[in-house]
Amino acid sequence: MSPSARILANEETLDPSYVPPRLVHRETELALLTKRFREALAKGIPYHCLVTGGVGSGKTALVRRLGADLERAGRLRDLPVRVTYVNCWRRASDRTVMLDLLRSVKVSLPDRGYSLSEMLDVFEQGIRRTPQHLVILLDEASALVKQETKLVYLLSRSHEVELGSISLVLVASEDLFPFLDAASRSSFGVTHRLALSPYDREALADILEERARIALRPGSVDRDVLEQIARIAAPNGDARFAIEILGGAAHAAEDVGADSVLAEHVRRAKGSLLPTMAESHLESLSVNQLGVLLALSRSLKRRGVAVPSQKLRANHAALVEELGAPPMSRTTFWRTLKELERDGLVTLDPGASGESSQVGMDELPASLLTTLLEERTGGARSRKA
Numbered sequence: 001m002s003p004s005a006r007i008l009a010n011e012e013t014l015d016p017s018y019v020p021p022r023l024v025h026r027e028t029e030l031a032l033l034t035k036r037f038r039e040a041l042a043k044g045i046p047y048h049c050l051v052t053g054g055v056g057s058g059k060t061a062l063v064r065r066l067g068a069d070l071e072r073a074g075r076l077r078d079l080p081v082r083v084t085y086v087n088c089w090r091r092a093s094d095r096t097v098m099l100d101l102l103r104s105v106k107v108s109l110p111d112r113g114y115s116l117s118e119m120l121d122v123f124e125q126g127i128r129r130t131p132q133h134l135v136i137l138l139d140e141a142s143a144l145v146k147q148e149t150k151l152v153y154l155l156s157r158s159h160e161v162e163l164g165s166i167s168l169v170l171v172a173s174e175d176l177f178p179f180l181d182a183a184s185r186s187s188f189g190v191t192h193r194l195a196l197s198p199y200d201r202e203a204l205a206d207i208l209e210e211r212a213r214i215a216l217r218p219g220s221v222d223r224d225v226l227e228q229i230a231r232i233a234a235p236n237g238d239a240r241f242a243i244e245i246l247g248g249a250a251h252a253a254e255d256v257g258a259d260s261v262l263a264e265h266v267r268r269a270k271g272s273l274l275p276t277m278a279e280s281h282l283e284s285l286s287v288n289q290l291g292v293l294l295a296l297s298r299s300l301k302r303r304g305v306a307v308p309s310q311k312l313r314a315n316h317a318a319l320v321e322e323l324g325a326p327p328m329s330r331t332t333f334w335r336t337l338k339e340l341e342r343d344g345l346v347t348l349d350p351g352a353s354g355e356s357s358q359v360g361m362d363e364l365p366a367s368l369l370t371t372l373l374e375e376r377t378g379g380a381r382s383r384k385a
């Protein structure tokens with residue numbers, strides 16, 4: 001393939017660590033946090049806050065974006081704002097977090113042999129050397145807070161304990177307020193907490209559209225394919241998963257030399273991202289169900305993300321004939337479709353009035369279904385070209 005044919009024009013922007021310039025559907029939250037910070041800093045006081053939300057709800061992206069914006073424009077009186085980001089997931093103790101904070105003020109201490117209060121002294125000297133207002137972002141802070149941290153209290157009372165000028169942002173997937181000690185709670189009152197709601201299908205599609213614009217060659221993916229991905233990720237409202245599928249689908253498309261990302265590539269990407277789930281589902285499927293899924297998968301290969309149920313039934317009848325199996329009655333066909341919907345393997349969306357419902361599937365590529373059906377029916381059928 002020539003380099004100009006690549007779909008993944010800027011693949012690095014699909015990486016989870018990439019912070020996009022715009023956070024669609026989080027503009028309100030970003031504006032609110034920016035306003036609260038600016039107001040506090042203008043009064044010469046720090047601002048602390050606790051940001052919570054589910055997996056992939058954009059917490060990390062939001063606070064990093066906020067941090068970068070504040071660093072560029074924020075000041076506390078005549079102090080410049082400097083931002084330090086620490087992911088506490090693997091550093092769930094005050095001392096290990098402290099080592100990172102020391103590094104951020106350009107002091108390095110050996111890993112062992114210093115108590116927390118000695119480290120804090122050195123930290124204070126570091127801050128004093130380069131006067132600044134420090135905004136500390138503690139991401140994935142659950143374990144740290146639950147281990148009865150003293151650091152959170154000390155950082156949130158930096159003025160009283162003469163540590164320097166510090167704002168503290170705690171980020172976690174759950175509400176940490178109940179786990180804070182009484183003294184720290186006073187720093188995290190209602191106007192110091194922000195809970196992010198999960199993204200819905202529409203929001204995920206918009207996020208994907210924005211990311212596709214940055215990461216992929218223009219015109220290489222249609223909105224309906226992005227909506228298909230959004231539908232897959234919507235049950236958890238997880239933007240990371242959605243972006244991961246987009247990347248996987250773009251790779252799948254490039255692998256087969258396609259010049260755009262299609263529904264079939266999305267199914268393939270999703271299949272490889274969640275193979276265990278698909279496998280456990282597959283073992284329990286009946287031959288009837290596999291037949292309907294295969295007809296669906298073939299119809300979608302031709303038609304895109306969804307197919308009217310009448311059209312699917314016609315394609316299924318043709319498949320059954322091809323296999324030399326007895327025809328399936330209308331009620332059995334519908335019951336099978338409903339069973340598949342209940343198992344979460346197909347989606348049934350009501351069609352426009354007077355039209356049959358739209359059947360979609362995000363789970364399984366046709367090639368896999370064909371193999372499975374052949375195995376199950378003892379490889380008896382000879383495949384037509």
Ligand SMILES: Nc1ncnc2c1ncn2[C@@H]1O[C@H](COP(=O)(O)OP(=O)(O)OP(=O)(O)O)[C@@H](O)[C@H]1O
Nearest residue numbers: 016023024026054055056057058059060061239240
């Ligand atoms: N509103 C948005 N606009 C654009 N991209 C977004 C948005 N929200 C999230 N993302 C992207 O989705 C991915 C996941 O977001 P992020 O890492 O911020 O989630 P999180 O809430 O921190 O998840 P976790 O709980 O797993 O840490 C990232 O690649 C991020 O850039």
Ligand SMILES: [Mg+2]
Nearest residue numbers: 059060061139
């Ligand atoms: Mg995160």
